[in-house]
Amino acid sequence: xxxxxxxxxFCLTLVTLVPCGPAASAQNPLRDHTEGVEIxxxxxxxxxxxxxxxxxxxxxxxxxxxxxxxxxxxxxxxMVAHPEYDDRYWRFVEALRVETPSGAAAVPREDSALWRVVxxxxxxxxxxxxxxxxxxxxxxxxxxxxxxxxxLVGGPHAFLYVVGATLAPSHxxxxxxxxxQIATGLEPTLDPHTFFAxxxxxLVDSPLLVGRLRSWRFAVDDVPHRVVYWxxxxxxxxxxxxxxxxxxxxxxxxxxxFGRAPYRDYxxxxxDGAYGALEHRSxxxxxxxxxxxxxxxSGLLAETAHEYFHTWNLMRxxxxxxxxxxxxxxxxxxxxxxxxxxxxxxxxxxxxxxGLPVFDSTRVAHLEGLIGRYLASPGNSRFAPxxxxxxxxxxxxxxxxxxxxxxxxxGELLGTMLDLIVRDATHGARSIDGVMRAMxxxxxxxxxxxxxxxxxxVVDVCGCNVHAFFEAHVRGPQxxxxxxxxxxxxxxxxxxxxPALGRDGQPAVDLRLYAWQPPAExxxxxxxxxxxxxxxxxxxxxxxRLAVLNGAPVATVAYFRSIVTRLRIGDxxxxxxxxxxxxxxxxxVVAGYERPVVxxxxxxxxxxxxxxxxxxxxxGSPR
Ligand SMILES: [Zn+2]
Numbered sequence: 001x002x003x004x005x006x007x008x009x010f011c012l013t014l015v016t017l018v019p020c021g022p023a024a025s026a027q028n029p030l031r032d033h034t035e036g037v038e039i040x041x042x043x044x045x046x047x048x049x050x051x052x053x054x055x056x057x058x059x060x061x062x063x064x065x066x067x068x069x070x071x072x073x074x075x076x077x078x079m080v081a082h083p084e085y086d087d088r089y090w091r092f093v094e095a096l097r098v099e100t101p102s103g104a105a106a107v108p109r110e111d112s113a114l115w116r117v118v119x120x121x122x123x124x125x126x127x128x129x130x131x132x133x134x135x136x137x138x139x140x141x142x143x144x145x146x147x148x149x150x151x152l153v154g155g156p157h158a159f160l161y162v163v164g165a166t167l168a169p170s171h172x173x174x175x176x177x178x179x180x181q182i183a184t185g186l187e188p189t190l191d192p193h194t195f196f197a198x199x200x201x202x203l204v205d206s207p208l209l210v211g212r213l214r215s216w217r218f219a220v221d222d223v224p225h226r227v228v229y230w231x232x233x234x235x236x237x238x239x240x241x242x243x244x245x246x247x248x249x250x251x252x253x254x255x256x257x258f259g260r261a262p263y264r265d266y267x268x269x270x271x272d273g274a275y276g277a278l279e280h281r282s283x284x285x286x287x288x289x290x291x292x293x294x295x296x297x298s299g300l301l302a303e304t305a306h307e308y309f310h311t312w313n314l315m316r317x318x319x320x321x322x323x324x325x326x327x328x329x330x331x332x333x334x335x336x337x338x339x340x341x342x343x344x345x346x347x348x349x350x351x352x353x354x355g356l357p358v359f360d361s362t363r364v365a366h367l368e369g370l371i372g373r374y375l376a377s378p379g380n381s382r383f384a385p386x387x388x389x390x391x392x393x394x395x396x397x398x399x400x401x402x403x404x405x406x407x408x409x410x411g412e413l414l415g416t417m418l419d420l421i422v423r424d425a426t427h428g429a430r431s432i433d434g435v436m437r438a439m440x441x442x443x444x445x446x447x448x449x450x451x452x453x454x455x456x457x458v459v460d461v462c463g464c465n466v467h468a469f470f471e472a473h474v475r476g477p478q479x480x481x482x483x484x485x486x487x488x489x490x491x492x493x494x495x496x497x498x499p500a501l502g503r504d505g506q507p508a509v510d511l512r513l514y515a516w517q518p519p520a521e522x523x524x525x526x527x528x529x530x531x532x533x534x535x536x537x538x539x540x541x542x543x544x545r546l547a548v549l550n551g552a553p554v555a556t557v558a559y560f561r562s563i564v565t566r567l568r569i570g571d572x573x574x575x576x577x578x579x580x581x582x583x584x585x586x587x588x589v590v591a592g593y594e595r596p597v598v599x600x601x602x603x604x605x606x607x608x609x610x611x612x613x614x615x616x617x618x619x620g621s622p623r
Contacts, residue, residue, distance in 0.1 A: 041167070045168040049172075050067075050170055051067075062132075063128075063129050064128055066160060074118050075119075077161065079327055080159075083333070087157060089158075097128070098124050100121050105117055105119040126160065128160070130157065138273070138275045149233060151211060153207070154184065166325055171196055181211065182209075183267050185205075200325055204325060207280065209228055212231075218244070220261060225266045226267050227247055230269075232273045236290040239297045247304060249354040249356060250356060252354070257346075257437070263281065279315060284308060284310075286307060302347055302348070305347035312440060313436065314339040317444065322448055323446075332389070335389060335448075337386065337474070338411055338454055341410060342415045370412060370413055371495075377404055380405045381477070385411060385473070386475055402529075418435065418466070419431055422461060424488040424609075425463060426462055428616050431617075431623035438461055451474055490613075491602060492601060495597070498597055510591050512535065513529060514561075540575060540586060546577055547577060568590065569590055
């Protein structure tokens with residue numbers, strides 16, 4: 001997932017606030033009505049070959065051919081659901097037909113993402129087209145697109161697979177406009193247009209960036225890496241050597257942490273004109289606008305570091321709920337606080353170790369900012385991180401009622417506190433690095449981790465008891481007692497609540513609410529992100545349906561935002577909402593609000609041991 005955390009219904013990347021994609025809502029009501037249809041393939045997996053064709057004259061979509069041998073007379077085809085970003089591209093499958101040696105076969109659709117094929121004879125040729133949905137602006141870096149000079153194809157958005165045969169290897173051949181190049185995490189073959197995927201999981205987790213590409217290579221411990229850039233025709237020039245050099249330095253730090261790279265080669269797939277990013281097993285798709293890179297060649301490093309670290313912490317070390325690929329959405333994971341939060345922690349730490357630019361001058365300043373954000377939103381301490389993980393992706397906006405919370409933030413702070421606990425308990429011999437390596441040793445295989453597994457792993461590394469910590473702050477909703485853990489390095493948090501200021505230095509308007517459009521409903525739904533906000537204090541609640549604002553109906557989210565972002569302190573906003581109990585009205589006096597400013601200060605009488613832990617934590621050196 002991208003640095004993108006779902007905050008206030010918007011996907012917040014480091015630089016932009018954009019509406020979350022369709023992945024965030026609208027689950028398919030048919031999807032789970034198909035128990036018991038799977039044939040399990042044993043030793044005799046089907047033989048599978050794909051061809052994906054892009055015609056320069058028609059960029060509305062791409063054609064896919066699927067050649068199957070060793071299949072039973074009746075089998076199912078399906079489209080994989082991504083565990084977090086299920087873009088439901090089964091909606092865009094067109095002209096699906098199946099040919100067999102004895103003629104055309106029937107392909108009844110059994111469910112949204114599931115088709116039954118009756119094709120006696122053991123072989124079949126499947127053809128279909130993915131008709132791409134209208135281009136979005138800005139474009140999400142992980143979604144397919146086609147333009148005159150290239151595009152992104154493949155992934156879960158492109159390929160039907162034989163249900164029950166997820167261990168079937170396949171070859172994929174691309175037929176592309178002349179002069180288009182290909183960059184992907186799939187294994188190359190002797191034919192430059194043909195690639196190999198050992199499993200369906202690898203096939204759908206290896207998108208293909210195609211077109212007129214720029215690319216650079218470097219090796220880390222003899223493992224090849226490449227940075228590939230797809231520029232818009234009017235791309236702004238930027239310092240490519242600085243970008244590639246920074247990525248190489250970052251890569252070296254991550255590989256050094258774990259001892260080796262977990263892939264055969266790796267591709268950083270950077271796209272001009274796109275936002276956000278998505279991690280894959282041996283590649284990352286990353287929005288990298290040339291205009292932003294021209295302004296600041298290091299502006300994307302934090303996001304790059306985050307996605308790259310997921311190569312280990314999420315793709316290999318994965319939550320127990322994430323098993324093999326499936327057309328069914330997997331259960332929501334309780335361990336994303338670890339997968340996302342520790343990845344946040346390491347994105348910052350690896351950049352520091354590599355001597356690359358970071359947002360905060362020091363680790364202390366970084367931690368002060370994190371604690372401030374945690375305290376600013378009471379949802380962070382009201383809901384257990386394991387519970388917030390469950391609603392981090394795919395849940396309807398407002399799942400936490402009148403509160404919001406960030407699993408990324410909770411997890412980064414928990415990881416930091418655990419780091420201090422491990423350093424203190426081992427007299428500096430070990431750190432969270434050791435926990436991360438042990439997690440890789442234990443969970444790099446098929447088995448994913450649970451919260452208990454993380455606890456056991458920490459215990460084994462530190463030789464200390466963290467049961468109460470996990471009960472209180474991971475499984476339970478007890479606020480993190482920062483001073484208790486900061487004390488281990490001789491610090492405590494001083495918190496001052498001061499008026500929040502805007503960029504102009506003037507008091508900022510309290511905008512701790514947003515609205516979204518529930519599917520198939522006429523009225524927008526409100527979300528209050530803090531019950532102490534001006535909106536919450538005026539009696540508004542998450543789930544209120546907005547009928548009238550300041551005397552006018554509100555048809556769209558964009559209109560709602562245009563109204564509220566123009567409000568000034570002292571204005572009155574008149575709301576009429578619909579509730580199950582009927583209509584309800586309130587007038588909200590628009591106000592400013594306070595936010596916490598956190599400073600870490602030394603405790604009186606800090607010991608030598610505490611000072612040593614602090615110095616080593618601040619240095620952040622590998623342990
Ligand atoms: Zn992530």
